[in-house]
Amino acid sequence: MGAALSGKVAVVAGATRGASRAIAVELGRLGATVYVTGRTTRTERSEVDRPESIEDTAELVEDAGGKAIAVRVDHLESAQVASLAERVDREQGRLDILVNGLWGGDPYLEWEAPIWKHNLENGLRQLQLGVHSHLITSHHLLPLMIRQPGGLVVEMTDGTQEYNANYRKGATLPYYLAKANGHLLAIGQAAELEPYGCTAIGFTPGWLRSEAMLEGFGVTEENWRDACAEHPHFVISETPTFAGRTVAALAADPDRARFAGKTVSSGQLAKLYSINDVDGSRPDAWRYIEEVESVGKPADATGYR
Template structure:
């Protein structure tokens, strides 16, 4: 991927941690100039209250040989996002790749409750963080993107379209609404951007070994398999870098418009673009979740990575 995105300008909104951080790093590694935004800096933490910062993401981009700029932005504040668009325009005169990786709603989640038992304040905040932030960002950034043909918009979600259509009892309805909106954003933005030669997709990682997930299970990336004693199906999990490689490969594909309007997964794109996770495997998490975990079979990733 080295140099394949040279000359391109990317914005990774919410690039503080997880898949979004890895996407920013891999876009930078491939040569793109990457703007990284989020609410957590070394001087200020967001309500998520985790230690990862946008400055650290840029340092990772630079360590990979890329160029990045960290800018603190609350993407629920339209004026801040408008100022960001103006700055990118002034400094670069274009925007080629927009990754809407905004989230931050984990601490608003209430699993195993029907909607009427949820805290309404948490529900509405979760939807603001997971839906409104994406809409506000696209509103201001797409006007800049459509100046050039070939632009790419990626909205991060959780779950393939097919998986999310089968609403399951253990799913939190507010979470489902927030994440399923990614599918509709892909369809709608694809239609609106088509006359301008731009592509819009939604993208889902598999079972992600994010910083927060590793902390939740009390393991590190080096010891993640220790979590299998508690959660055996975690055997299908993948690093954030797998998602980063997926989006970098998609952005470098001159025929990426064939995907427009679709929800894509890391495992799906790995088969097409022939890239691996850091351990040399190609986890196909959503097929595994459907065929093994949801089917009630014993945990066994054989044939799925």
């Protein structure tokens, strides 16, 4: 797609790692100027306490041929997000793409704990990180976007809208609320942006081979299949780059408004835009989860990647 996003300005909120980092890189590869925000820098870490930083992401964007500006922002701090909006306005005078990839709630997860057993503060913190931060970010940045038609908000979530229509087995209520709200954020913002010729879309990666996931499973990207011995359905997993490529293709699609208020997956977009993962495969994780994993079939990605 060459420089399909040349002249466009993007903010990728929470771009320190994982899918959001890869999205920033791929937007830059297509020519966008990308503001990379998050709480972890090379000298200061968030409570997630991982080494990946916004400066690292900015370097990856530059290496891909894009232009990146790393800005440390705690998106739960309204004044900091307002300052970011003022800076983008001052330096660019526009905003075309906002990727709301904010999370950071993993340290507070308590899998399979019903709400009366779940630590209340941990649960509320997940909602702050996964919902409040998104609202604060949109509040301050969307006034820049609506100045001209064509703007796009991508709300990152976990799971398709259909999959999250029911309570997720093994999840916890705070996590479920934080992630299922991504669909509602897309629906609501799409409705509010429509009169301005802009739109909002939800997006979910599949089973992501993020930095934290690989580390947690004791593997690297090179030998990730070794983890399938203990976690068989990991066979359908995908790289962050795959997610990044699909979102960048969506952002470059002049007809993207047809997805307004809907949640799309990396697998769906990959099929639509003929995009492959770095190994040449095309994983369709959520179709696999629905048709294989959820119904108790043996792990087998044949026909799904």
